[in-house]
Amino acid sequence: MTRIEFTNSYTKEREVFTPAEPGRVRMYNCGPTVYGYAHIGNFRSFLLSDVLRRFLELEGFEVRQVMNITDVGHLTEDDIEAGEDKVIKAARERGLTPFEIAEEYESAFFKDAKQLRFKLALEHADKPETERREFFPRATKHIAEQLALLQTLLDRGYAYVTDKGEAYFDISSFTRYGRLSGNTLEKLNAGERVEIHPDKKSPFDFALWKVDDAHLMQWDPHARETWEGWYKKVPVHMDDRLRRGFPGWHLECSAMSMRYLTETIDIHTGGEDNVFPHHECEIAQSEAATDRQFVRYWMHVRHLLVSGKKMSKRDGTFFTIKQITDELGYRPEVLRYELIRVHYRQPQNFNIGSDALARLKEGNLAGLHLENLEAAKTNLARLNETVAKLRAPAPEAEPVFGFEKIAQKYGNEFRDALGDDLNVSEALAAVNMFVNEVNRLKLNADDSAVALDQMRIFDSVLAIMDIEEKAQEIPxxxxxxxxxxxxxxxxxxxxxxxxxxxxxxxxxxxxxxxxxxxxxxxxx
RNA sequence: GGCGGCAUAGCCAAGCGGUCUAAGGCGUCGGUUUGCAAAACCGAUAUUCUCCGGUUCGAAUCCGGAUGCCGCCUCCA
Known part of the structure; x- marks a missing residue:
């Protein structure tokens, strides 16, 4: 079995990976907030979790994977005081209900995810909401769990209710606050951007419950018939002072990962921007509630940059999955290949070339050739060409002495690379070298079958190739x-x-x- | 102001003290093959890792400094 090591962003150290329960991995991945179309950067992060899951399965683990769909609680930047939620904001702007907004972009997300061969979506996206809920839980369907967690925190003295009837986590009560991100309370206070919030004990206390009676997305913390979710652990009595509103963003991940995984999960992934405040807050509220370690291995994906800069809506340097596939006509597999090929702890430069960048800023997408995707496309075509050749081997070829050993060698290199903190770049090097070897040798039917099996193993993790023959409709x-x-x-x-x-x-x-x-x- | 990261060929990118005169992909140039192509294969394409010091028998890899770039701290994967 392959030695597996990951860099734990909590300890900042490389650690040998072993799940808490032998043979079974519990993994939670921060998913989309469904107020708009997901972009390619979002999917770099989502696809990391997919590659990780597929690799762990190749290594024989049973993986229980959960990815949340955030449809409430995610506050906008321009209205922090009023606590306007992203989904609610989009609804207001488009004259729809927040539920309609969430519905629309959730199905768009699933469509993208399936196209990009995200395994969890391939398995569950087409099921009814109640059935896929345990794999893609929605925050609004787990109000009960969130309220239960909130009440536990209040009971244990880690949270307080304001005069307005909102609840905040008291970060001064949790001594480990700041260990993940480096933003301890002292260091936060040392920064300049401290704004005094009238209701909060500390400006860095984070919301667990926001009051709102103006919108559709609101729940009465005392009327349990309006809650959706799991009732087993619902407290008999919620704090009287809490008023109608909605849960804070961080709460959902803690509540739902405890619901569908366990109190201590093995792996939690997300984008680097989630480190603070989101994940810092998740740790605080989860561990304060349970007195148990929340996550054993944290893994954070660095950002995808477009030609060296963060994607910006204002500059127009922004790509949705749809634009790449539908408007520019790239196969989703090409995009997937591009999005998984760089090591996750390294910022990835999605370099599109200067001409394309200029045209992109003008909003002129038609017929654009993106440098990185062209490279991915060419390389992927070579992989697929090789697969096609292996499916129809030359009948007259001689057996290659020890070919199984050769295939095995590259197979081991591939797995070792992935075990080495999920080094996909190095794993791809092994695949390319194997393909080179295969193309150099003229393989007979038996050796071709061996090679094809090896390609199939590679692709069980990569999920980019046309491994099974597609019936080509030739008129x-x-x-x-x-x-x-x-x-x-x-x-x-x-x-x-x-x-x-x-x-x-x-x-x-x-x-x-x-x-x-x-x-x-x-x-x- | 606080916290953190990165700098490797035309581009993307691996490299975690010796096997690095530095993987892999794309591109470019030359060749084999082909009626011509395409695909595939062969060869060439960084004696060098932003710069300056230091540690070490030995550094792209460790330490210090300079320069440049990026991220988080407020929404974001």
Missing amino acids: PEVHALVQKRAEARAAKDFAAADAIRDELANLGFEVKDTPKGADIRRLN
Whole structure:
């Protein structure tokens, strides 16, 4: 078995990975806030969790994975005092209900996730909400769990209720606050940006419950029939002073990971921007409530930059998944390849080239070629070309002495690389070297089968290749043209043959001459 | 103001004190193959890791400084 080590962003150290329960991994991944379309940076983070899960499964672990869908509680920057929620804000701006907004962007997220071969979505996205809830829990469906956690924190003296009827976590009561991010209370106080909040004991106390009776997304903390969620652990009595409103953003992750995983989970992932305040607050509220370690291994994905800069809506340097696939016509697998190929603890530069960057800023997307995606596309095509070749091996080839050993060597390199803090770059190097080896050797049917199995193993983690043969629909008229071209070539009428090749290209088909005859395939 | 990260070829990117005269991908140039292509393969493409010092028998890798870039602290993956 492969030695697995991860860099734990809590301890800042590399640690050998072993789950709390042998053979079974419990993992929670911070998912989307459904107030708009997910962008490629969001998916870099989501896909890390997917690669991680797939790798752990390759290593024989049973992985229980949960990704939250945030549909309430995520406050906007421009209205912190009023506590306006992102989803509520989007609803107001578009004249829809927050539930409609959440619904719309949740299904958009699932569509993107499935296209990008996110395994958890492939498995559960198409189920009814009540059935997928344990894998993709929505915050609004777990109000009861959040209230239960809140009451526990109040009971234990870690939180307080304000005169307005809101609840805040008292960070001075939790001595480990700041250990994850380095933002301890003293250091926060040393910073300049301290604004005094009238209701809070400390400006850094974070919201557990916000009062709001102006919007649809609000719950009465005392009327349990309005709560949705799990009733087993609901407190008999909620603090009387709490008033109608909605839960703070951080609360959902603690409540839902305890609900569907356990109080101490093995892995929690998210983007680097979640370190503070989100994850810092999750640790505080979870550990204050349970007296147990919340997360054993924290893993944070560094940002994806577009040509060296953070994506910006204002500058227009911003890509949704939809834009890349639908508008620019890149296969989702190409985008997935690009988004997983760089080590997760390294900021990734999605370099699109200066021409494309200029045009992007003008909002002129049509026909744009993005440098990094072009590179990914070319490399992926080579991988798929090799897979196709392995599926139809040359009949006359001789067996290669010790080919299993060769395949095994690259297989081990691949797994070792992934075990080495999920070094996908290095793992991909092993895949490419194996492909090079395979293309150099002329493999017979048996060796090809071995090689194809190896490719299948690689792709069980990478999920980028066309491993299983897709039935290519070749229309009869295309077949007829290919036939005509073959006749022209046999008659050495190459001008006619080339003309037919152009004609086929116009129809969207590429024809390649191989020793075994013409190979036709649909372009793109 | 507080906290943190990064600087490796034209581009992306691995590298965690010796096996580094530095993986892998893309690009470029030359070749094999092909009617021409495409694909595939072969070869070339950083004696060098932003700069300056230091530690060490030995540094891209550790330490100090300089310069540049980036992130978090407020919404964000």
